[in-house]
Amino acid sequence: MLRDVTIGQYLPGNSLLHRLDPRSKINGVLFFMISLFVINNMVGYWLMVISAVGMILLSRIPLKYFLKGIKPLLLIIILTVILQALMTPGEIIWQWKFLHVTKEGLIQALFMGTRLVLLVSITSLLTLTTTPIVLTEGIEKMLNPFKVIGVPAHELAMMMTIALRFIPTLIEETDKIMKAQAARGADFESGNLIKRVNALIPILVPLFLSALKRAEDLATAMEARGYHGGEGRTRLKELHFAGKDYGAFGMAVILLLAAIATRVLF
Amino acid sequence: MIQLENLTHTYSSEQGKNVAVDNISLEIHKGEHLAILGQNGCGKSTLAKHLNALLLPTAGRVIVEGMDTKDESKLWQIRQTVGMVFQNPDNQLVATTVEEDCAFGVENLGLEPKLIRQRVDEALATVGMSEFKEKAPHLLSGGQKQRVAIAGIIAMRPQYIVFDEPTAMLDPHGRSEVIQTMQKLNKEENITIINITHFMEEAVLADRVVVMDKGKIAFMGTPKEVFRQVERLKALHLDVPVVTELAQAIGAETGIDGDILTIEELVVSLCR
Ligand SMILES: Nc1ncnc2c1ncn2[C@@H]1O[C@H](COP(=O)(O)OP(=O)(O)OP(=O)(O)O)[C@@H](O)[C@H]1O
């Protein structure tokens, strides 16, 4: 069952969004998020919803993948919406004992819900159209200028790559160990919390030891293959900024300006 | 040529000193296929790690193509000259796709992306893994993972490849995949192979077999010379190939000699 967990939910495709440089996409997401927090009225929300829907259509990714991304966060979203509705003071339209819903509260709740859904959808859009490895490379390249102030850009990217490489391996291993322990009569499902945590120890200890062994082996193998940090290293696939990336950057700027305009004008 | 001159390696720890490799002198010639045998803990891996400066001698010297492994300025050149494939196929693949992993070593050499692409494609074709290049390593079988690891090494164009029990964790099918690849590299690409193994059937394929015991070379020779000495091997807790053992057991009655290493040889001499 653990095997079904996938890391990075990349969906192969050939849309414009798939082909954009990861840096443009990360930048786009950042600008979109900032815009989401700039807007404060109905016009602004319409602007964001329409641009998000536009991008989703452009990616040609079926809607169900975005719903899948929202599902795990549904509880948090609903909770936030309810709290917003109940906590905002204003014109009361419904009351029961000490609980009351205001007109302003409803509007705020709707706004907050939209904001969260858009936030999740737009990040999903990034991970759905970009492979983890390319994403990592984009992050490395974007962090590169900050090397001068001591940000270890290459090292961070390397760690992310290794984590992405080994998460499935460790998940498989956990699965194996759990089955082995279950075969010896271990019970992970019943009992109180303490009992269940106790049952996990025989899984975590071997898993941890094996992870340490893997790390040691991997370090040796990397050294044997001539790894000596990011200095003087080249890449199989170099990223390059194309015309469409400048276009995407321009669009991101325009979106942010439009968001500011809605706030000022309406 | 790789020359080991009085190579000694002592591990020091709180428990005391452990001489893992004890005064070994050996020459590994270009183009040969060398097998190293020996029971667990006799120092094979320690020796292997000296061949590309993963470990440095505590006494003696290791000279790779004229470069002393202690010379730090030659370190990356030595590691490019001598590649290494390890036992656990999972723990030596770094990247999230086959081709990215295959590129890892070449990327460290700092070559042009175009050249990296060319070498990666060639290397994957050599080991027969081209069609898997976009796959994630964890979806491959053990033998396939090991072949990807080999591809990552040959893309760096080494002259020597050290295999440290590359088949120990594989099923028979995966094992034969790796052995065939190894043979092909030796015969077709003229890469020197140093294969550390517990499988006698693999040692039989070598040009020369070195038998180690307690950090020293016990004896060495061609596979025929080595496997003739059944008593000595048994004393070191090593086996002889099953076929050889059979030939020797029935030798007295059938009159065939004990110098038999493969099934074909046995069949030929029985029919004589
Ligand atoms: N990093 C280390 N620190 C201390 N002692 C070590 C270390 N690595 C190996 N040894 C010891 O050195 C000796 C030789 O180990 P080595 O791994 O070279 O043997 P091996 O022949 O490769 O064995 P195996 O067949 O099990 O792989 C052993 O006694 C081992 O315990």
Ligand SMILES: [Mg+2]
């Ligand atoms: Mg070993």
